[in-house]
Amino acid sequence: MSYDKNNIFAKILRGDIPCKKVFENDYALAFWDINPQAPTHVLVIPKGAYVSFDDFSMHADAEQIAGFIKAAGHVARELGVTQDGFRLISNCGVNGGQEVPHFHLHILAGRRLGKMVQAA
Ligand code: AMP
Numbered sequence: 155m156s157y158d159k160n161n162i163f164a165k166i167l168r169g170d171i172p173c174k175k176v177f178e179n180d181y182a183l184a185f186w187d188i189n190p191q192a193p194t195h196v197l198v199i200p201k202g203a204y205v206s207f208d209d210f211s212m213h214a215d216a217e218q219i220a221g222f223i224k225a226a227g228h229v230a231r232e233l234g235v236t237q238d239g240f241r242l243i244s245n246c247g248v249n250g251g252q253e254v255p256h257f258h259l260h261i262l263a264g265r266r267l268g269k270m271v272q273a274a
Contacts, residue, residue, distance in 0.1 A: 155255065157203045163256035167201065177229045181221030184229045184261075193264025194233055194240070198226045204257040207244045226259050235263035241270075 158164070165171045166185065173185035176196050187195040200222045204210040210219070230236055240263035245252040 155205050155209075157205050157209075158255055159203070161255050163197075163199050163254050163258065164203070167199070167256075177225065177232060179221070179225055181218060182225035182229075184225070187260065191260075192262040192267060194235055194262065196229060196233060196261045198222075198229055198259045198261065200257055205255050206246045206252060206257050208246055210257040226261070230261055230263075233261065233263065235261065238263065241267050 162171070166173045167183060173183075176184040176186065177198075178184070180201065182198055182200055184196055184198045187197050200210060200214065200218065202210075202214060202218055204214060210222075214222070226242070230240055230242075233240075240261055243260040243262065244250075244258065245260075
């Protein structure tokens with residue numbers, strides 16, 4: 155799947171549409187999810203144009219990957235969720251339920267999140 159430069163997160167990265175920013179550096183941007191599924195629901199996206207985790211893990215270089223993961227960890231600590239715990243999710247592709255085709259991590263926290271996957 156090729157990268158769609160007009161996906162919603164690409165527009166946020168370009169500043170074409172606003173977001174509630176939590177953190178930004180050279181590797182990542184983090185912002186509050188518009189439709190939160192938990193008291194804390196923040197998205198962390200890489201600055202580079204990657205469709206999904208699959209694309210990112212295959213094509214990003216080691217510096218980009220390390221910078222992105224470090225940024226996500228920093229955001230979780232800044233949100234104050236590491237003590238009580240949190241969940242990191244990356245939906246990938248159709249079966250993963252990915253809606254926005256720019257790789258992102260969800261940081262979910264603030265309540266007991268229950269089972270990892272809904273029963274079929
Ligand atoms: P996914 O299903 O993993 O692709 O998740 C996409 C997430 O992006 C969903 O949780 C949406 O609520 C969230 N989302 C969509 N548009 C926006 C936006 N403009 N600002 C913040 N979050 C958004």
